[in-house]
Every structure is written in structure tokens, then in C-alpha cells.
Amino acid sequence: xxxxxxxxxxxxxxxxxxxxxxxxxxxxxxxxxxxxxxxxxxxxxxxxxxxxxxxxxxxxxxxxxxxxxxxxxxxxxxxxxxxxxxxxxxxxxxxxxxxxxxxxxxxxxxxxxxxxxxxxxxxxxxxxxxxxxxxxxxxxxxxxxxxxxxxxxxxxxxxxxxxxxxxxxxxxxxxxxxxxxxxxxxxxxxxxxxxxxxxxxxxxxxxxxxxxxxxxxxxxxxxxxxxxxxxxxxxxxxxxxxxxxxxxxxxxxxxxxxxxxxxxxxxxxxxxxxxxxxxxxxxxxxxxxxxxxxxxxxxxxxxxxxxxxxxxxxxxxxxxxxxxxxxxxxxxxxxxxxxxxxxxxxxxxxxxxxxxxxxxxxxxxxxxxxxxxxxxxxxxxxxxxxxxx
Numbered sequence: 001x002x003x004x005x006x007x008x009x010x011x012x013x014x015x016x017x018x019x020x021x022x023x024x025x026x027x028x029x030x031x032x033x034x035x036x037x038x039x040x041x042x043x044x045x046x047x048x049x050x051x052x053x054x055x056x057x058x059x060x061x062x063x064x065x066x067x068x069x070x071x072x073x074x075x076x077x078x079x080x081x082x083x084x085x086x087x088x089x090x091x092x093x094x095x096x097x098x099x100x101x102x103x104x105x106x107x108x109x110x111x112x113x114x115x116x117x118x119x120x121x122x123x124x125x126x127x128x129x130x131x132x133x134x135x136x137x138x139x140x141x142x143x144x145x146x147x148x149x150x151x152x153x154x155x156x157x158x159x160x161x162x163x164x165x166x167x168x169x170x171x172x173x174x175x176x177x178x179x180x181x182x183x184x185x186x187x188x189x190x191x192x193x194x195x196x197x198x199x200x201x202x203x204x205x206x207x208x209x210x211x212x213x214x215x216x217x218x219x220x221x222x223x224x225x226x227x228x229x230x231x232x233x234x235x236x237x238x239x240x241x242x243x244x245x246x247x248x249x250x251x252x253x254x255x256x257x258x259x260x261x262x263x264x265x266x267x268x269x270x271x272x273x274x275x276x277x278x279x280x281x282x283x284x285x286x287x288x289x290x291x292x293x294x295x296x297x298x299x300x301x302x303x304x305x306x307x308x309x310x311x312x313x314x315x316x317x318x319x320x321x322x323x324x325x326x327x328x329x330x331x332x333x334x335x336x337x338x339x340x341x342x343x344x345x346x347x348x349x350x351x352x353x354x355x356x357x358x359x360x361x362x363x364x365x366x367x368x369x370x371x372x373x374x375x376x377x378x379x380x381x382x383x384x385x386x387x388x389x
Contacts, residue, residue: 036300038071039292046295049084049093049287052304056282057147060306064103065144067318069298070136077292079134080104080116081302085281095289098123100280103145105134115162117145117155119171120280126171132163139326142301142315146308151278154308159315167277174274178265191256197249207247213237 039046055062068079082099102118102125115132118125135141135157144156151167167173186192219235227233288299301318303311 036067036069036298037288038298039290039295042295043291043293044295045094045289045291047094047287047289049088049090049285049289051088051090051285052283054282054284055304056279057149057306058276058279059149061149061308062147062278062280063144063303063305063308063311064101065142065301065303065305065311065314066104066299067140067142067301068105069140069300070107070138070296071298072138072292072294072296074107074136074297075293076108077294077297078104078106078290079297079299080106080288080290081299082287082289083280083283083304084285084287085283088285088287090285093285093287093289097287097289099125099287100283101145104143105136107134107136115143115155117153119167119173121173121277126173128170129172130163130165130170140298140300140318140322142318144308144311144315146311147278149278158319159312174272174277175268175270177268177271177273179268180263181266182263184263186261190261191254191258192261193254194257195251196254198252201250203247203249210243211240212243214240 037048064081064083066081070079080102081104082097083101084097085100086098088097098120100120102116104116106112106114106116113133113136115134117128117132119128120126132155134143142156142158144154144159146154146156147167152164153167153170154164155162168177214237215235216238217235221233221235225233283304286302286304290297301314303314305311
């Protein structure tokens with residue numbers, strides 16, 4: 001793989017001895033020459049693998065990309081792909097086969113639409129800690145995972161970055177580089193108040209003695225006021241314009257402010273760096289191993305390479321037919337809905353017909369029952385009486 005490219009979808013091979021293998025080659029509705037691999041049986045495991053030219057990501061970028069189209073209402077099932085290292089008995093390839101990377105959707109109902117990124121390190125599998133979501137519609141979508149020699153990664157859907165980060169922080173593979181110093185205490189002289197009272201803003205003398213209200217200076221005693229009967233007249237009180245409320249110091253920026261104190265981080269004595277953290281064992285196989293309640297998922301355009309730009313180019317080339325796919329999907333949806341409406345109409349008509357038949361049967365039975373017990377002519381009773389004598 002001197003070019004750093006390995007377009008693997010043409011070499012995926014079904015192993016007949018795997019009893020639950022239920023995959024078939026599928027011609028897409030958008031481009032008749034574009035064929036993928038489709039799960040074919042409901043509620044069964046599907047597995048397929050292919051041996052590829054050995055790929056090592058030592059000192060190079062790893063790009064895993066593939067397209068997935070959920071032709072069906074999957075309800076519950078996986079749509080992920082695996083990279084495998086070492087020797088793999090392809091006739092026995094299945095869920096227990098060790099892998100180096102598992103990447104792709106896992107859907108169950110409306111609640112779970114997870115995007116898996118599981119890395120193997122020293123024989124143990126580590127899922128990404130982030131909650132990533134996949135696409136769930138019935139159109140083709142590209143899923144791309146890029147892992148670089150600095151252990152940084154990117155996840156793209158349809159050529160657009162959905163997430164990124166580092167293996168050091170987003171998987172619990174190694175202990176963290178830094179840990180909180182749990183015994184640390186805030187220094188006594190730590191200034192964590194952003195604003196302080198202005199020392200130059202002094203409360204005026206007598207400020208606290210200023211009354212809230214004062215007698216209304218514009219009020220006059222009414223001419224009809226009789227102090228003998230009404231008492232001593234007092235003008236009504238009004239708000240005192242000199243009263244400014246309780247004294248409040250002006251605030252100024254604290255020149256010694258250091259910010260909110262936080263527990264510091266220190267080097268983790270248990271951390272031991274692995275400069276080859278990102279390195280996988282040489283990839284020798286690519287495999288699909290999934291279980292789906294409803295089959296019909298189409299896997300295609302599997303690509304393993306070290307050129308993110310080339311992977312992006314593949315997405316763009318395939319999506320050149322995306323409008324054709326959308327039109328085909330919309331037309332298929334119209335046909336499906338029309339067929340469902342026809343079936344529903346026939347069911348309604350059949351129900352009405354049966355209802356009418358049941359109504360006729362009940363009326364017929366009632367009439368026969370009435371005729372059987374209808375009172376007969378009086379002479380008939382007398383004839384029966386004489387016959388008995």
C-alpha cells in the first residue's frame with residue numbers, strides 16, 4: 001500500500017460457513033453501477049470480512065471511511081465496521097473475534113442512535129466517553145474516523161467534522177496526565193472578590209439621620225380646621241428628596257483580584273506516557289458483524305488510507321449522485337405511501353362489508369326465531385288437543 005490507499009469494498013467476501021451470514025450484493029437506486037453489501041435476513045447476525053494489504057499507522061494518519069444506507073426501518077441494530085489485526089479465521093469471524101477498531105452507528109428505537117468509536121489497547125476494548133449520535137434516515141451517509149500520530153482524532157459525517165479530540169482525554173486508556181491536588185487549600189491572601197468598596201467613598205456625617213419623609217412644605221391648614229374639635233393640625237408627610245436610602249459604598253475593581261480560586265492540577269504519579277498510544281497492530285482485515293431486527297442496511301465505499309483529503313474527495317464524488325438518490329427515495333416514498341393508502345382503503349371496505357354481512361345474519365336469525373315461536377291459529381291448538389285425546 002505504497003499509495004496509502006486501500007479501497008476495500010470490492011474485496012469484501014462472504015464466508016459461507018458462518019451459519020448466520022445473511023448478506024447479499026446490492027445495486028443502489030441512485031447509480032446502477034454502484035453496488036454495496038446489504039444485510040438480507042431479519043433478526044439474525046450478519047458477518048462478512050475481507051483480507052486487505054497490511055496497513056500500519058505507525059508514524060502516519062489512519063483514515064477509516066465507509067458509507068451506510070438504512071434502506072429499512074431498522075428499529076434496532078448495528079451499522080458499524082471493524083478493523084482487525086493479526087490472523088483471523090474468516091470462516092469463524094463473528095462477534096467474539098478481537099478487533100483493533102470498531103466504528104459506526106448502533107440504533108435502537110428513538111432513544112438510542114449512538115455512534116460507536118471503540119479502540120483496542122493491549123488486548124482491552126475502550127469505548128469513547130463522549131455521547132455521539134449517528135444519522136437515522138434512509139439516505140446514504142458517510143462515516144469517517146481519522147486518527148493522527150499525535151493521538152488526536154476527528155469524526156466526520158458526510159465529509160463534515162462532527163467531533164474531535166484526543167485519545168488521552170476521550171478514552172480511559174491511560175490514567176490522566178494531571179489530577180486535582182485534593183489536599184490543596186486556598187491561600188489566606190488569595191483575593192477572589194472582583195469588586196471591593198471604594199476606600200475614598202466616605203459616608204457623609206449625619207447621613208443616617210436623614211428622615212425618609214418630611215412635612216409637605218406646600219401644605220396649608222384648611223380654613224375649616226377647628227383645633228378644638230380636630231386637634232393640632234399637622235401637614236401631611238411627603239418623601240424627602242434628600243433621603244437616598246441606606247448608605248452603600250461605591251464599588252471599584254479589586255486591583256489584587258486573582259480570579260475564583262480553583263483546586264490546582266498536579267502531575268499524576270500514576271501516569272506513564274505511551275508515545276505509541278495511537279498505534280494499532282497492523283491492520284490485515286476489514287469486517288462487518290452486526291445484528292439487526294430488520295435487515296436491509298447497505299454498506300459501501302469502504303476506504304482505509306492515510307490521506308484525509310482523498311477520503312473527502314471520495315465523499316464528494318459519491319455525493320455527486322446524491323440528488324438522484326434523493327429523487328429516487330422520494331419517488332419510492334410516494335409509491336409506498338400510495339400502496340399503504342390503497343391497502344388501508346381495501347381494509348376499510350372489507351371491514352364495512354363484513355359489518356354489513358354480520359348485520360344481515362343477525363336480522364335473518366331474529367326473523368327465523370320470531371317465526372318459530374309466533375302464536376299459531378287457535379284452531380291449530382284445538383286440533384293438537386283432539387289429537388292428544
